[in-house]
Amino acid sequence: MRSLFLFCLLLLGINSVAQRATAPFRVDSIPKNGLSFKTDWRWRAGDESAWASPTLDDSRWETVKPTRRIGRLPQVAEAGISWFRLAFRLDSALARESLAFDVFLNGAAELYLDGTLYERLGTVSATAAGEQRYKRVRGDIMMLPKLAPGLHTLAVRFSTHPTPWCMPAYIENKETLEVTLCRPESYMQHRVAKTHSDTLIEYLLIGSFLMLGAIHFLYYVYRRQTINLVFGLTALLYCLNGVANNATPYIHSLPLTSWVDYIGSLCSYSFPLMLSATYYLYLQHKHGRVFWSVTIISIVCLLLMYKADYQKGGLLSELPRIGLGIGAVVLIIDGLRITTIAMRQVRTREKAVVILVSFSALVAVLILGAICVLFVFWKTPSLADEALDVLRTVAGFGIPITLAFLLAKEHDQTNSDLQKRLAEVEKLSGEKEAILTQQKETLERQVAKRTQKLNQSLQELRETQTQLVQREKMASLGELTAGIAHEIQNPLNFVNNFSEVSVELLDELRQEQARPADQRDPELEAELLNDIHQNVGKIGHHGQRAASIVRGMLQHSRASTGEKNRTDLNALGDEYLRLSYHGLRAKDKAFNANLHTSLDPVLEPVTVVAQDVGRVLLNLFNNAFYAVWEKARTQPAGQYHPTVWLYTRQLDGHVEIRVQDNGNGIPAELQRKIFQPFFTTKPTGQGTGLGLSLSYDIITKGHGGTLSVDTQPGEYTTFIITIPVDEAPALGN
DSSP states (O other), X not given: OHHHHHHHHHHHHHHHXXXXXXXXXXXXXXXXXXXXXXXXXXXXXXXXXXGGXXXXXXXTSEEEOTTSBGGXXXXXXXXXXXXXXXXEEEOHHHHTSOOEEEEEESSEEEEEETTEEEEEESBOOXXXXXXXXXXXXXXXXXXXXXXXXXXXXXEEEEEOOOOOXXXXXXXXXXXXXXXXXXXXXHHHHHHHHHHHHHHXXXXXXXXXXXXXXXXXXXXXXXXXXXXXXXXXXXXXXXXXXXXXXXXXXXOOOHHHHHHHHHHHHHHHHXXXXXXXXXXHHHTTOOOOHHHHHHHHHHHHHHHHGGGOOGGGOTTGGGHHHHHHHXXXXXXXXXHHHHXXXXXXXXXXXXXXXXXXXXXXXXXXXXXXXXXXXXXXXXXXXXXXXXXXXXXXXXXXXXXXXHHHHXXXXXXXXXXXXXHHHHHHXXXXXXXXXXXXXXXXXXXXXXXXXXXXXXXXXXXXXXXXXXXXXXXXXXXXXXXXXXXXXXXXXXXXXXXXXXXXXXXXXXXXXXXXXXXXXXXXXXXXXXXXXXXXXXXXXXXXXXXXXXXHHHHHHHHHXXXXXXXXXXXXXXXXXXXXXXXHHHHHHHHOTTOOOEEEEEXXXXXXXXXXXXHHHHHHHHHHHHHHHHHHHHHHHHXXXXXXXXXXXXXXXXXXXXXXXXXXXXXXOXXXXXXXXXXXXXXXXXXXXXXXXXXXXXXXXXXXXXXXXXXEXXXXXXXXXXXXXXXXSSOOOOOOO
């Protein structure tokens, strides 16, 4: 019984482990510094496009931690092309927010989000020659589309190859792949604040060392002492290292970044050698075999670092750094040795004691600082980075400043002279600052004046744009005038005809009613009254038809209110087709065209701004009739039959309207320009070039649809409108 109980517990444990292994990465909250996807990644060597699918079962793939260096992932380094996959579940509270990815990688990659290609970072290739590595620049983030709450899959097609011989190893020292999910605004604010604090510390050190270097170079110029030259070069190496370290995150070129980083590494590892050389000179001790041995070993290690094979991993790739670390320890031990020797000599005893006391105090401060950092990390982890920065600053600043202080003590007189010169420099700086302040105020006044002029010009441009849009509306209304007159004439003719017939019937009814009662025919009177009633109804119907046409004309001429209503697009399109045709016929009585309509009888009414959609249709019909009219004028009689088609279709989730003509079509070089404002192929004075531009905005921005063109030069042109059945709110005026 006890064995059975233990066996059940074992099964439950295995099941819970399996569930944890396959559970997606949960994204419930995002800190200000972003959420790094460090775990739960799946990896597989090879290259299959189906591996981007979110439905792929990757449970048999290898689980890896891609944030490790490429040397720690030899299977990835040797694969050439491989795939990483990560499933994450997005909380509903985050789905409404704007999110972005910050990606760092050692190679090239293609990012697929839920099976769709999201971003290309470099060029992925199975060969080193075809691969173009991606170099991340600090601050580059990639905005994500709006993500629905729930499960999402991030697939990364990844390739990495060793860098060519002409490029120093740089990116191999970095993470293989790191993806950070962030809120763009808070993330960038955090990065900016972090950059500001880091830059302040770094450039405080760089500026201080640059000043120290300049001072000791001046000492060397005037005093010709080797120790000043060596310490000045030491400070210069630190400055170059700091500049290189701060420049690499902002350089786009990977080769340039590699060289800058390698130069920074040379300066960084040469810095302790030069510092030791200064220490030897200060204690008036010759550079012995230990110093020169460490120097030679360090030079060899620095040369090996140029092409250390990090991608194969192992201890061999770390040998240059290990050698440099051992050399630094040996120099510290040898420094303690010569300090002991200097304390035994009368001429150097005071210097040795001061150095020993100073360095002991520095070590005590560093130990205390480390304890404080641990305490801060335990109590307030968010402040750990700042505490580490302070400790790093003290560690990097302490020894050189101590040496600088000791050197300055020997040159009091020189420092006094330098103080006088610095006072003169400060005075000149103050005068230049006053001049710059005055020039800045003058520049600000000029900028304010020009800004005011630019705002005035912008206002004038907006007013001109409004006038041009209204002019386009009135121009289309002018083209409608003849068609409207023709359309109104038909119902007016009916009104006149039925009115005359009704008058005759009334006269006949009066005559019948004037007869004696015994001679009147009641059936005839009833028949006459019925005919009069029918005629009056027809008069009212055709009057309403004329009123509707006038009302549409008035709506077309007014500014749009943006209010949407259920509209029969079949009736709207048929009405504007006939109005446009009769408008052109009024200009040229000899012009005739065939009108073909294929209207979907089951087309449902769509919620649109009828006035705006009517304006779009009218513009397309006018362009179609203009195209066939122009072609008809150049063709022999009887060989060309101008034709304009109107099609409507009810599709899944939207309706489609097609306006086609058999005119001259649109040349290929003009097709990409037709929706641009003020572009027209009509002669000067016959078009504003705003019709198709306004039509495109009305359909795409105002109704969430599409407006596209299909054309064959010399054969036909078809404009295709699609409007969603349930779409976003209307565009304003």
